[in-house]
Amino acid sequence: MSTAAAVVLFVGVTAYAVLGGADFGAGFWDLVAGGARRGERPREVIDHSIGPVWEANHVWLIYVFVVLWTCFPAAYESITLTLFVPLALAAFGIVLRGSGFAFRKVVLRTRDKRNFGAAFAASSVLVPYCMGAVAGGIASGRVPDGRAGDMWTSWINPTSVLGGVLAVCVVAYLAAVYLVRDSRRLGDDAMVAYFRTRAIATAVVAGVVAGVGVFVLAADADRLFDGLTSRALPVVVLSALAGLGSLVLLVRRSERGGRELAALAVAAVVVAWGVAQWDDMLPGSLTVAEAAAPDGTLGAVLVATGLAVVFIFPALGLLYRLDQKGLLPEEGAP
Amino acid sequence: MSGTLATVAPVLAAVDPLPWARAQMAFTLAAHIILVPLGVSWALMILIANYKAIRHDDRDALLLAQRWSKYMAVTFAVGAVTGTVLSFEFGLLWPRFMGRWGEVFGIPFAFEGLFFFLEAVFVSIYIYGWRRLPPWAHFWTGVPIVVTGIMGSVAVISANAWMNSPSGFTLDAAGEVVEVDPWSVIFNDAMPLMAAHMVVAAYVVGGFLVASVYAVGMLRGRRDRYHRLGFLIPFTVAAIATPIQMGVGDSLARWVANNQPTKFAAIEMVPETSDDVPETLFGRLEDDGSISGGIPIPGVASILVDPSTGTGTVIQGLEAVPEDERPTTRQVNIVHWSWDVMVGLGTALFLLSLWFGLTWWRRRDMPQSRLFLRLASSAGVLSIIAMEAGWIVSEVGRQPWIVYNFMRVDEAATTSSGVWVTFIGVTVLYVGLGVTTVLVLRGMSRRFRAQAEAGDEDASTADDVPYGPGAGAAPAGVGADPGAADGPPGDVDDDRGAGP
Numbered sequence: 074m075s076t077a078a079a080v081v082l083f084v085g086v087t088a089y090a091v092l093g094g095a096d097f098g099a100g101f102w103d104l105v106a107g108g109a110r111r112g113e114r115p116r117e118v119i120d121h122s123i124g125p126v127w128e129a130n131h132v133w134l135i136y137v138f139v140v141l142w143t144c145f146p147a148a149y150e151s152i153t154l155t156l157f158v159p160l161a162l163a164a165f166g167i168v169l170r171g172s173g174f175a176f177r178k179v180v181l182r183t184r185d186k187r188n189f190g191a192a193f194a195a196s197s198v199l200v201p202y203c204m205g206a207v208a209g210g211i212a213s214g215r216v217p218d219g220r221a222g223d224m225w226t227s228w229i230n231p232t233s234v235l236g237g238v239l240a241v242c243v244v245a246y247l248a249a250v251y252l253v254r255d256s257r258r259l260g261d262d263a264m265v266a267y268f269r270t271r272a273i274a275t276a277v278v279a280g281v282v283a284g285v286g287v288f289v290l291a292a293d294a295d296r297l298f299d300g301l302t303s304r305a306l307p308v309v310v311l312s313a314l315a316g317l318g319s320l321v322l323l324v325r326r327s328e329r330g331g332r333e334l335a336a337l338a339v340a341a342v343v344v345a346w347g348v349a350q351w352d353d354m355l356p357g358s359l360t361v362a363e364a365a366a367p368d369g370t371l372g373a374v375l376v377a378t379g380l381a382v383v384f385i386f387p388a389l390g391l392l393y394r395l396d397q398k399g400l401l402p403e404e405g406a407p
Numbered sequence: 408m409s410g411t412l413a414t415v416a417p418v419l420a421a422v423d424p425l426p427w428a429r430a431q432m433a434f435t436l437a438a439h440i441i442l443v444p445l446g447v448s449w450a451l452m453i454l455i456a457n458y459k460a461i462r463h464d465d466r467d468a469l470l471l472a473q474r475w476s477k478y479m480a481v482t483f484a485v486g487a488v489t490g491t492v493l494s495f496e497f498g499l500l501w502p503r504f505m506g507r508w509g510e511v512f513g514i515p516f517a518f519e520g521l522f523f524f525l526e527a528v529f530v531s532i533y534i535y536g537w538r539r540l541p542p543w544a545h546f547w548t549g550v551p552i553v554v555t556g557i558m559g560s561v562a563v564i565s566a567n568a569w570m571n572s573p574s575g576f577t578l579d580a581a582g583e584v585v586e587v588d589p590w591s592v593i594f595n596d597a598m599p600l601m602a603a604h605m606v607v608a609a610y611v612v613g614g615f616l617v618a619s620v621y622a623v624g625m626l627r628g629r630r631d632r633y634h635r636l637g638f639l640i641p642f643t644v645a646a647i648a649t650p651i652q653m654g655v656g657d658s659l660a661r662w663v664a665n666n667q668p669t670k671f672a673a674i675e676m677v678p679e680t681s682d683d684v685p686e687t688l689f690g691r692l693e694d695d696g697s698i699s700g701g702i703p704i705p706g707v708a709s710i711l712v713d714p715s716t717g718t719g720t721v722i723q724g725l726e727a728v729p730e731d732e733r734p735t736t737r738q739v740n741i742v743h744w745s746w747d748v749m750v751g752l753g754t755a756l757f758l759l760s761l762w763f764g765l766t767w768w769r770r771r772d773m774p775q776s777r778l779f780l781r782l783a784s785s786a787g788v789l790s791i792i793a794m795e796a797g798w799i800v801s802e803v804g805r806q807p808w809i810v811y812n813f814m815r816v817d818e819a820a821t822t823s824s825g826v827w828v829t830f831i832g833v834t835v836l837y838v839g840l841g842v843t844t845v846l847v848l849r850g851m852s853r854r855f856r857a858q859a860e861a862g863d864e865d866a867s868t869a870d871d872v873p874y875g876p877g878a879g880a881a882p883a884g885v886g887a888d889p890g891a892a893d894g895p896p897g898d899v900d901d902d903r904g905a906g907p
Contacts, residue, residue: 078520105416124535125532126531128527128531129524129527129528131487131527132523132524135491135523135584136520136524138495138498139516139519139520142497142498142509142513143510143512143513143514143516146509147506149498149505149509150505150507151506154502154821154822157825159824161495161825164491164492165836167491168491171485171491172485172488172844175481176847179481181854219506221822224823263579303847358576366584367585367586367587368587369586369587370513373589374513378517379520381521384521384525385521385524388525388528388529390530392528392532396535
């Protein structure tokens with residue numbers, strides 16, 4: 074049963090990385106879109122693209138937290154004790170990001186828009202970096218069980234830096250691929266070309282970072298490295314192939330499948346982490362089975378998850394479908 | 408860097424995280440709890456207006472529903488992020504609590520997550536779906552928001568109620584949780600009344616808050632039909648909820664008297680167990696156990712706890728439990744004053760509702776006097792104060808326990824010495840957030856009014872906004888869709904007074 078709960082947890086992490094990640098990446102492109110005039114059109118596309126869906130995508134994070142603290146309270150205690158700083162920074166970033174995005178939409182003065190936009194965009198980079206650093210701290214075994222690990226080196230270390238940088242690259246890449254498709258749907262060829270260039274560039278950068286990361290992990294997190302090169306190897310290869318495939322499709326300006334392949338590539342990175350780390354919850358100090366809550370709790374969470382599948386998936390499906398069909402054009406007309 | 412750290416680190420380590428953790432949790436919860444009622448109750452008010460709009464082809468109601476949903480988008484987003492901060496804080500501030508009790512305490516949150524997820528999805532569909540979805544289909548996408556809003560707050564309160572009345576688990580010899588019965592965790596004894604009290608509070612506060620904005624508008628002479636509707640819909644919701652709230656609150660107080668006697672002793676400021684306990688209005692408890700000041704009403708506290716035994720009803724005093732298992736004198740005074748404020752304001756709001764109800768019953772119209780409007784315009788803030796006071800009663804009254812009779816707050820706090828830094832950061836951030844939210848909402852209402860006066864619903868898009876997406880403007884290719892412009896309820900010729 075603890076295995077089922079761990080799978081549920083990791084499905085949530087993966088969903089947040091892919092769906093929430095794309096929204097964070099959109100914030101990254103918003104940040105680098107340039108001055109007010111030059112960046113106007115990209116920002117419009119970005120806003121239109123994530124407006125209706127970001128709130129729902131954001132909830133995956135809450136879901137991950139709830140499953141983690143309910144099903145694996147011992148791990149949650151250790152993680153929050155040790156990784157206090159990056160988690161607090163991420164919480165700040167989430168406030169700035171969500172409110173900045175919501176406010177920018179409804180204010181009119183350029184100065185206000187720029188300030189709220191900057192809050193939204195800058196925190197869109199800060200949050201995935203912190204989350205990646207947290208993942209790196211956990212994966213490299215720097216979170217001890219039951220006590221606070223080092224407040225600083227637990228998240229300022231080679232694996233965490235790799236995790237943070239890779240997270241930012243990956244969400245930027247994912248978002249660029251999504252935005253190509255959204256631009257095409259809006260019939261804006263200039264923006265299609267704009268985001269395609271950026272998607273290709275970030276795909277290459279993400280690939281390079283991942284490649285360099287192999288050496289970082291070999292030196293800094295040998296346990297994780299061993300896992301990635303043995304039982305998680307098929308997933309790693311799948312990720313690389315999917316990433317390469319989406320890159321080829323982008324370069325060839327192919328219409329179909331690029332988005333799905335990009336999402337698959339990112340999901341596979343996260344799943345590879347999970348498989349490589351299995352069955353450790355906190356590598357080196359706590360296994361999944363040891364961290365797990367009593368069966369009554371796990372059962373209740375699995376029931377809630379079952380209900381979520383029954384109710385939320387159709388609702389989310391409806392949201393994405395309406396969004397894709399352009400039936401959610403703008404907020405609260407007129 | 409390391410040099411600075413070496414000098415700063417010992418200073419940081421000397422800071423006790425507990426008071427900072429307490430202050431930060433209290434502050435962030437107090438802020439979030441203002442947004443909760445809007446999240447829970449505004450959807451209902453919007454749907455009432457929306458229903459009226461479709462059913463009677465009422466353009467004022469339509470405009471209200473559309474604008475309210477636009478405001479709700481902002482308050483919902485702010486509520487979502489401040490709520491997310493809380494889920495971080497459970498772990499960051501109270502890791503020991505989460506480590507030991509997360510497997511029990513977390514269960515209601517698994518369901519809360521479910522409801523919030525659904526709520527977020529349908530809020531998105533509803534607020535973005537105005538123009539293109541068929542009117543009734545669009546209306547129905549709003550209904551799940553009402554249901555999930557209620558269910559979500561019931562789930563959160565279930566977790567809080569569990570902290571007051573822990574049940575559904577077995578401990579081993581070492582005090583670790585070994586068995587959990589989810590059903591009796593969720594449906595713990597305190598849950599039904601506490602949940603009802605919060606859900607009804609959401610309708611009281613949300614209703615009075617929205618109505619108060621239009622009351623201000625009417626005081627300034629904007630007495631057109633649009634403003635009347637904007638006042639009547641939410642005020643009626645609040646006026647119906649307020650008497651219900653008094654009944655629920657009364658039952659809850661009696662439950663507390665029977666099940667959390669120490670908390671009740673703090674509420675009523677009862678130092679020693681006795682019968683014939685007076686209801687003391689305000690006043691203060693001294694360290695020696697005496698009560699100074701205040702207005703005592705003889706016997707009333709005893710009568711209220713159990714009318715069947717009247718003044719003979721015995722109320723357990725603070726001294727019945729050891730000093731380290733009851734709130735401090737200062738906490739007792741805070742709880743008692745908060746209680747009096749909540750009950751006092753609740754009663755005042757009830758009288759205001761009664762005035763409204765009687766006038767409506769006799770004349771089929773709302774009271775027209777400026778006095779009524781003045782009182783109504785302050786009802787929003789007053790109801791928030793009442794709710795905050797009630798929440799202080801609930802949380803401070805439980806001290807020193809985080810899990811009543813099982814874990815103390817000081818055993819639950821983080822050991823991380825950086826909490827005072829995050830407290831300062833959060834305070835600055837939230838004050839900014841609060842001010843900005845109010846300014847943004849006000850800016851929106853001014854713009855709506857300007858549009859109405861200009862008779863131009865697209866005034867917002869006519870402004871030259873060279874940065875970011877234009878407010879309300881869809882990117883080319885979507886807004887330009889010829890289907891977008893036809894038929895109600897999406898488009899309204901807006902030539903009337905508008906905005907709160």
